[in-house]
Amino acid sequence: MQISMGILRGISVSFLAFLVCVCTIYEPCVQAWSKEGHAMTCKIAQELLEPEAKHAVQMLLPDYVNGDLSALCVWPDQVRHWYKYRWTSPLHFIDTPDQACNFKYQRDCHDPHGVKDMCVAGAIQNFTNQLSHYRHGTSDRRHNMTEALLFLSHFMGDIHQPMHVGFTSDEGGNTIDLRWFRHKSNLHHVWDREIILTAAADYYGKDINLLQQDIEANFTHGIWSSDLASWRDCADLSSCVNKYAAESINLACKWGYKDVESGDTLSDDYFNSRLPIVMRRIAQGGVRLAMILNRILGVEHEDSIAAT
Numbered sequence: 001m002q003i004s005m006g007i008l009r010g011i012s013v014s015f016l017a018f019l020v021c022v023c024t025i026y027e028p029c030v031q032a033w034s035k036e037g038h039a040m041t042c043k044i045a046q047e048l049l050e051p052e053a054k055h056a057v058q059m060l061l062p063d064y065v066n067g068d069l070s071a072l073c074v075w076p077d078q079v080r081h082w083y084k085y086r087w088t089s090p091l092h093f094i095d096t097p098d099q100a101c102n103f104k105y106q107r108d109c110h111d112p113h114g115v116k117d118m119c120v121a122g123a124i125q126n127f128t129n130q131l132s133h134y135r136h137g138t139s140d141r142r143h144n145m146t147e148a149l150l151f152l153s154h155f156m157g158d159i160h161q162p163m164h165v166g167f168t169s170d171e172g173g174n175t176i177d178l179r180w181f182r183h184k185s186n187l188h189h190v191w192d193r194e195i196i197l198t199a200a201a202d203y204y205g206k207d208i209n210l211l212q213q214d215i216e217a218n219f220t221h222g223i224w225s226s227d228l229a230s231w232r233d234c235a236d237l238s239s240c241v242n243k244y245a246a247e248s249i250n251l252a253c254k255w256g257y258k259d260v261e262s263g264d265t266l267s268d269d270y271f272n273s274r275l276p277i278v279m280r281r282i283a284q285g286g287v288r289l290a291m292i293l294n295r296i297l298g299v300e301h302e303d304s305i306a307a308t
């Protein structure tokens with residue numbers, strides 16, 4: 001697979017180390033695409049919105065973001081440890097049985113206490129359903145609808161991050177400590193953030209917008225353009241969401257966990273072979289988020305996919 005990229009890499013270790021430091025202080029135990037990954041997913045989605053859905057999203061966003069959904073796509077990660085939102089913490093991921101490499105909703109979609117539907121697949125269905133009432137709702141529901149939009153947008157990113165549908169015993173790679181080039185990291189974080197930041201630093205002059213533009217070029221007129229229709233294809237929301245989760249655990253087994261053990265050092269080989277996967281998952285998350293928002297917030301379609 002050939003991906004359009006900028007200049008050859010020239011890694012800036014001190015820059016990465018600085019970012020990791022900042023990340024450790026301000027974002028402990030983040031279990032999500034990094035803010036960069038979520039922002040790209042949401043920017044891609046917002047650019048694909050049809051006029052009606054675009055208008056609804058603008059109405060739902062608080063004024064201070066000036067209509068930019070991506071500015072709040074990481075919000076669910078910022079509040080998940082607040083008392084009020086603690087219940088949302090299990091909604092960011094799915095733990096599947098070790099080595100099973102598949103996803104079964106009934107078996108896997110629950111929180112650590114066994115409460116059903118408390119996983120990222122269940123959350124996407126729940127918030128899609130909530131948001132589908134916006135078209136017929138009244139203005140006093142606006143606050144809840146805003147939260148539903150932000151949760152849905154965030155969780156569509158999370159479900160596409162392969163290691164968010166990982167093995168139970170290693171917490172989606174969080175307990176697999178290793179080195180990313182020369183600094184300490186873990187396998188989950190490599191997929192959340194390290195690959196994205198290394199790509200940005202090495203190929204795009206640290207400009208995430210350029211990385212995002214390359215991702216978009218790949219599906220508008222590049223190597224994924226013929227895949228776009230199949231990415232969007234969805235007759236029934238719950239089976240589509242289950243498919244997204246199944247794709248992730250599949251990729252986690254095939255590319256995430258493969259040939260990786262605690263204590264390893266991951267560098268060029270791992271980075272170069274996994275970056276195309278990360279870019280494609282960000283693209284798919286954005287395209288599919290737009291598909292859902294266009295259907296539930298746009299003009300009424302006969303093929304509405306709102307979950308029941």
Ligand SMILES: [Zn+2]
Nearest residue numbers: 031032092158
């Ligand atoms: Zn998350």
